[in-house]
Amino acid sequence: MQYKSLFDNQPDPALVVDKFNVIKLANKKASALFGFRTPEMMEGHFFLRLFSVNETARVKKTLVGLKRDAPVCVEDVSYKDELGVMHHLDLHLTATFDPILASDLVLVTVQIHKLDLEDGVNKNSLLAILNNLDASVVTYNRDGVCTFANDGFLKVNNKHYEEVVGRRRESWMSYEMAVKEEAKSAKVLISGLSSSDEMELSINRSHDSRYVISRFPIIGKNSSVPSGTGELITDVTRQRVQEEQLTLALNAFRLSRDAIVMTNDQNKIISVNDAFVRITGYSESEVLGNDPRLLASHRHDHHFYKRMWDSINQNNHWEGEIWNRRKSGEIYPEWLSISKIVDEIKDNIHYIAVFTDITQKKQTEDEIENLAFYDVLTGLANRYLLADRVAKSVQADLRSSATSALVYFDLDHFKKVNDTMGHSVGDKLLQEVAIRMKRLIREKDTLSRLGGDEFVLFMPDIDPNDIEARLHALVSQLNQPYTILDTEVTVSASFGVAVSPVDGGSYESLLRHADMAMYKAKEDGRNSVCFFNRKLEMKAIKKIKIDNELRYAIDAQELRLVFQPQLMLSKESVVGCECLLRWKSRVLGEVSPAEFIPVAEKSGLINSIGKWVLQQAVSKTKELLQINPEIKMAVNISASQLRSNDFLSSLLEICSDYEVPACNIELEVTESMLMEKADSTMKLLKSLADHGFHMAIDDFGTGYSSLAYLNWMPVSAIKIDREFVQDIHQNEKHRKVCVSIIRLARSLDIKTVAEGVESHEQLRILQQEGCDMIQGYHYSKPLSGSQMLLFCRESAELELKERGV
Template sequence: MVLALALLLSVSLVLYLAEQRQQQQQRQVAETASNFTYALQQELSRELSAAHALAAFVRQQDGDISQFNQFARKLFPYYKNVTAFSLAPGGSVAAVYPLSDNQNLLGYEILTDPQQAAAAKASIASNTINVTGPYQLKQGGEGVIGRLAIYSDPAQQVWWGLVNVTLRLADLNSLARLDSMQQQGLQFRLTRLSSDHSAPELIRQSDTEIFKQPLIQSIALGDTNWQLQLVPKSGWSNKLILYRQLALAMLFSVMLAALVAQLIQTRIHKYQLETLVSQRTAALHTELQRQKSFISASNTGSWEFKQQTNQLYGGFEYYAQLGYNQAEFANNQPNNLHECWTNLIHPADKAQACAIFQQYLQHSEPDSIYENTFRMRHADGGWRWILSRGKSLLDEHGWKTGLSVGIHLDITARKEAELQLQLLARIFEQSSEGVLITNAEQKIVMVNNAFSKISGYSAAEVMGKNPKILASGRQDKSFYSNMWQAIASQGSWQGEIWNRRKDGTPYPEWLSVSQITDEHQLVSHYVALFSDISQYKEDEAQIKFLANYDPLTQLPNRSLLVDRTEQALMHAKRNSQPFAMLLMDLDRFKQINETLGHEMGDELLIQVAKRLRKLCRAEDTLCRLGGDEFVLVLPEADANSAAHLAERMLPLILQPYYLDDHELNLSMSIGIAMYPEDGQKFHQLYKHADIAMYRAKESGRNRYSFFTADMQQFHTRNLLLENALRRAIDRNQLSLVYQPQYSLVDQQLFGFEALLRWHHDDFGQVSPAEFIPLAERSGLIVAIGEWVIITALQQLAQWHNSGYRQLNMAINLSSIQFRQENLQQFVYNAIEFSGVPANCVELEITESAMAEQPEKAIALITGLRASGLNIAIDDFGTGYSSLSYLKRFALTKLKIDQSFVRDLLKNSQDKAIVRAIINMAANLGLKTIAEGVETEQQRDLLIQLGCDEIQGYYYSKPLPAGQASEFIQQQLQSNT
C-alpha cells in the first residue's frame, strides 16, 4: 500500500514538474519574443519616422521637390539603417537620396508594379505608414519599404504622392537577434501578414524546419502586421528526460518504503528540513527586497489591475514618483484607484490614455504588451510624463486571467529634452536671422535657411569653407584684426559690416559673433548671427529725406527751409547784404483739387514746382510747405531783384497745364518780405510774407505784393476780429435785421430778407463786408450760417403764429455753406423744427458758388427744390453766368444786383443789362427781384421793364425784429 501510494505520488510529482518546466520554458520564449518585438518596433519606428519628416517637407514646399536633395542630405545622417529616401509624386519615383547606388529607382512606377502596387494602394487608403516587404530591392539586396501617403490638401483629400523610406534587412540590428535565438536553441519563422488574408510572406526563418505548436507573437508596424513563431528545437517536452524521471520516481517509491522503516531518521531530517525552509524563506525575502530596491532605484512604480472589479493597485513607488504618500493618498481619494488614475491624467491625454488601456484589456492578443504614454498631475501641481507598460497574466491554457501587472516610468526629463531639442531645431531653421557656425579652425560646419536666403549660398556650397568667401572687401585688415581681438578677449563682437552675396552684390548686415568653449575652456566653435539691414538703410535714408524734403515735389520742406533761412540770415548779417523771402500761393487751387481729384491736384503741384525751379539760381532755396504754398529764399537779392523775379514767375505760372486731356489755367499770388527791414528772424519774415501774399489775393490775385507796415496793422486787426468772431455766437453779439420785400404787381409786402449784423464791445458795429470774408477764410461761416438759418426761421414762425402767414423769408448762403455735404439735411431739419412751410423760405445763392462745381450744384438745388424751398441767384449778373447751366438749375428767382439798379436812370448800359435779365428770367419762367431801390423813379422804371419784386430804402432800411413787426402791422393797417 505504501509502495503504491509512493508510486502514485512520485509519478504525479514528475508530471507536475514537467508541466511547470514547460510553462517556464514557454514564459522564457514569450519574453524572448516580446523583447524582440519591442526592439524591432522601436528600430523600425525610429527609422521610418523619417517618412513624416519628408512628408512635412513636401507640404511645406507646396509639393515642390526641387530642394529635396538639400533637405534629405541634412536628414539622412540621423537614420543610420536607412538605405534610401525617395519621393513619388503620383506614384512615380521622381527624387531619391542618395542618388549613388539608387539611380535605377528614378522613374519607377510603384502603382503598376504587381509586387508592390497592392501594398502602395493600401498605404494611400490608410493614410499611415505602411511597411511592406521583404523585396529584392531595385538597388540590390533584400529589404523592406515604409510608405506614407501625402495629401496636398488634407481637407479635400487631394492625394499628392508617396514618401518611401527603404531599409535593408541586413542592416537592422533587431533582426540580428534572430540568429542569437537559434544559438539559444530556438527555431523561428518571421513573416509578414497580408491585408487580403493571403499566404504570409516569409521574411526570415531558422535553418531547420519549425516544429509544431510554435509560440506566435504579433508585431504591429503602422497598419502592417508581422508574425514571429518560436519553438525550442527539441520541442516543448523531452520524452527521454520524462522517462528517466519516471524511472527515478519508481525507484524513489521503492526507496520510500524503506524510508518508512527509518521513521526515526526522518524525524531527525525534519529538523534539518525546517532549517532549510527557513533559510530559503529568508533568501526569498532577501530577493524580494532586492527586486523592490531595483524598482525604487529605477524610479519605477508598479501597478496591478483587476479587470473583474475594475480595481487598480499601486506600489509605494507608484505614489512616490507623483509626490504622494501611499497612506495619505488612500485616505483622501476614492477607494477606486482606477478612478483616481483617470482623474490624475492630463485632460488633453485622458480620452486617448483610457481608450488605449481598454483596447488592450478587451481586444489585445494574450501575449501582447501594453504600452502607453501620458501626463499625470504631480502633488506640486505640475505635470509628469509617464511611460506605462504592462502585461495581462495568463492561465495554464494561455487565457487571460483578468489580472494585469505593469510599471510606471517617469520620462519627464526625456520628454522635455526632446521638446527642447525640437524647439531649438525649429528656432534654428525658422529664424529670420542668418546663422553660421564654424569649428575652431573657422571652417563652416552648419548654416540655417536664413543664411542661404540672405547670402544666396546653399549649405552645400559653403560647408567646410572659411567665412571669408562672404567678404565684400569694404573692410580692411585692421577692421577684422580688431574684431577678432574683441572676440578673443571678450568672447563676442557685434557691429555693422558689409558682405557680398553669391551674385556679387554687396549688402550691409548687422553681425554678432560669439565663441563657444568646451568643458576645458577651449574654443570649439564660433557662432555668427547676422541680419540683412539693407532695407533699414534704405528706410533710414528715406526718413532723412522725408525729414527735409517734400515727397511729392522733391523740394525742401519747412524743416530744411528754416535751416537754409537761418544760414542765409547769418550770411546776410555778416556781409551786410539784403535777401528776400517770397511766399507763393496758387489761386483757386482748392477748386481744381475738389473738381478733378487729389491725384490731378498733385500732378499740377509737381508741374508748378518744375516751372518755379527753372527760375531759381543754385544758391536759392525753393520749398513747398504743404498744400499749394511755396516759399523761395533769395540770398543777396534786393527788392528790385525780388520784384523782377516775381514778374517772371506770374506769366510762367499762367501758361496752360495739360493733365489727362484737361487744359487748366492757374494763377499765383506772391507775398515778398525783405531782410532786414521786414524781419531778422525766420518766423518774422515768413509771417510778413504771408500777410503780403494775402494782400495780393485781396487785390485781385495773379500779382505780387511787398510787405508794408500798413499791412501789419490790417493783419493785426483781422486776427483780433477773427478771434472775437469765434466767440460772437456764444456772447450773443450777432443779430439779424430784416429788409422788407414788395411785389410790384400789387404793391404788397410779401416777405423779408434776413441780413447779418455784428456788434462788438470794443470794435463797435463791424461791417459785414469786413467780417464775412474773415468768417469764410477761417471756416466760421458754417456755424454762423447755421445760426442765421435757425434764427431767421424762428422769427418767421413767430410772424406766422401772429397771423402773418403770407410772409416769406429770404436767407443768404455763402459759397462755403453751399459746399457742405449736410446742407440739405440741415435746412430740412431746421424747417421741420420751426414749423414754417418750406415754400415760405427762399435761399439766396451767389453765381460763383454754383459755378465752382455745376454738377453738384444742380443736384443740391434740385434736392432743395424737391423739399419745397425756393431758390434765388443772388447778385445776378456780377459773376460768371452760363446759360447752359442756368436752364438746368431748378431756380425760382433771379436777384438783380444793386450795382445795376443804382445808375439805372443814368446809365443806358445798366438799363440794358436789367432789361436783359428780366427778359431772360421771363423766358425761363423765373421771377426777378431788384435790390437797392431807393427812389420812386427807380421803382417805376423797374415796373416798366417788367420786374416782379423789389427791396431797398425806398420802402425801408433793414429793421431789427421788433421794428419789423411794427412795420408789418402798419403796412397791413394801411392796406385795409
C-alpha cells in the same frame, strides 16, 4: 357645397364659376395649372381673365348660351402660363344650381391636350432642375415684369414668390440699380444676343458678394422675336476670393522685393522669384535642381553652417547676416531668413529662404542723411534747409544792414489739375515748375518746396529796387504753358513777399508775413505779387479778435436782425422783406457782415448763428402775417448750414414752434452753393420745396452763371445783384445783363428781385423792363423789427384807401 371632397380630388383641374364669371371654388389641379400658389388664391378672380381677349369673347358667348344640365365643350382654348408657354385646353362646362347658395353655378372641368401634358411633364422636370440649381434663375416679360423666379433667387433675395413674380425689379432692388438692369435687359431684347457681366451686390449687411449675371433672350416655338429675357445669376464670391488669394500669394512670391528660394527635403532648389534673379544674377533655369551652395562666398566656415542648420532643425527657423556671391563673382552682404515647412498630411518637408541685399540698405542710409534737407519730388531744398539758411542770412542782415526777400507762393487752382488730370500730372507739373524757377534765380538764392504746391524763394542780399522786377519776370515765365505727358497745362501763381529786416527779424516772422501777403494776392484775383505791409497784419489780428468775440455774441445778445422791405412793382405793395444780420460788439463796436460772416463760416460758428437767425426771422414772420397773410420773409442760408444733416428737420421744427407756414419763408442761396455737390443739393432743395418753402438765388450773375441748373432746381425767384443795378441807367452792358436775367426768368416762370435800387431812374428802367420786385434805399432802408411792423401796417392801410375800402 356638396361633394367637396370629391371635387377636390378629381383627376382633372376643376372650377366652379357663378353667373358673374367669378371663381367661387377651385381644386389643387386648377390652381397649379393656372399659376396660383393655392386654390384659395383663385377664389374671387374673374374666370374669363385667365384667357386672351379672343378666347374670352368665345368662352363668354358659350357661358351665356349655356342651359342647365346641358354640357357644352369648347374645343382648343389657348392659355399662356407665367413662363410664357402656350397650352391648349378643352373646357367642359356644365350648368347647375346650388340649393345652399340659391344660385346658378357653372362647373368647369379642364382637360389638357396630350401634347401639352407631355410639355407639362417637361415643364415640371425643368422646374425641378431650376429649383435645385446652385444658382439664381429669373425671367421677365417684354414689359420688365418678373414671370418666374426659382427657389435659389428667392432665397438669395430673402423674398417670397408673390413678392417677386408679377412685379418689376424696383420691388426688391434700389431704383437706380433697377434702371441699370432694365437697360441691360432691353439691350438683350433688341439685339436678341446673350450678354454677361460681373458685379458686387450687398445681399446682407455682413459682407458683399460677387455675382456673374448671364442674360439671354427667351424665344417661343413659333416666333423669332424674344418674348422676354432670362437671367442666370451665379455666386462666384468664394471662387473670386480663392482666385484673389492665389493671385496675391503668387504676386507676393514673384513681386516681393526680397529674394525667395524654395528647396525640397534634399535641399534642391525648386522655385525662385524675380528678386532672386535680380540680386544674384542667376536665371531661374540656371539654379533649378541645384544646391543653394552655388551662392556660397566661402567666407564662412563649417561651424557657421552647422549652427545655422541646428537652429533650423530644432526651431524650424534661422535668421542672420551672411555673405554670398553673385554670378558675376561679386561678394555682397545679405540678411537671410530660413524657415522649415512640414506638411504633416503628405509628410513632405520644404525650406523657404528669404534674403535681402543689405548693401543697398547701407547706401540708402547714406542717401537719407543727404535727403534730410531736400525735397524728394523736386530736388529742391526742404523747410529745414530753408529755415537754416534764412536764419543765418537774417542775422547777417542785422549786422550789415543788407536786405533779403522771402517770397511765399503757391500755384493757383492746383487742386483742379490733380482732380481732373491725375496726381501723376500734378507731380510732373511741380517738377517742371521747379526746373523753370531754378533757371531764373541766382546761384545764392534758395528755392524751397514746403509741401503740396507751396514754394518759398529766398533771395539774400538783394537790392530792394530789384525785387519787384525780378518777381514779375518769374510770374511771366511761370505763366508760359507746360507740356505734361503730351498734355498742355497752363498755370499761374500768387506771390507774397516779406523783406528782411523791415518785415521780420526771424525765419518764422518772415514766413508768416509772406504767407499773409500771398493770401492778399489771392483775394486780389490771383496771378499777382503782393508785398507785406502792417495793414495785412492788422487785418489778420482783427480776424482773430472777431473770431474770439463772435463766440459770445449770441449769449451776450449783441446780434440783431433788420428787415428790408420788398415791393411788388405791379401792385406797388409790400410783398416781403429780407432779414439782414447786424452785430454790435461790446469790444469791437459795429462790425460789418462782410467782415464777420466769412470768419463765422471759416470757424464753424455760422451754423449756430444761422439757426438763431432762422428762429428770430420766423418769429418776426408770425407777427407780420397778422398784418399781411401773403408776406414772405427772405433768409440768407450759408453753404455750411445747407450741408448740415439736420437743416431741414431743424427748420421745420422752428416753423412748427411759431406756427408759421413754410410758404411764407424764402431761403436765399448763392449760385456757387447750387453748383457745389449739385446732386445732394438738388435733393435737399427739392425736399424743401416739397415742404412748401420758397427758394431764391442770391447775387445772380456774380457766381458760376450756369443757366442749366435753373431747369432742374426748384427756384421761385432770382435776385439781380446790386453790382448790375447801381449803374443800370449809365452802363449799357449792365443794363443788358439785367434785361437778359429778367427775360430768362420770365421764360422759366421765375420772379426777379432787383437789389440796391436807390434812385427813381433805376426804378423806372426796371419797371419798364418788366422786373417783378425791388428792394433798396429808394424804397426803404433796413428797418428794425418794430419799424417793419409799422411799415407793413401803413402800407396795408394805404392799399386799402387806394381801393376805396
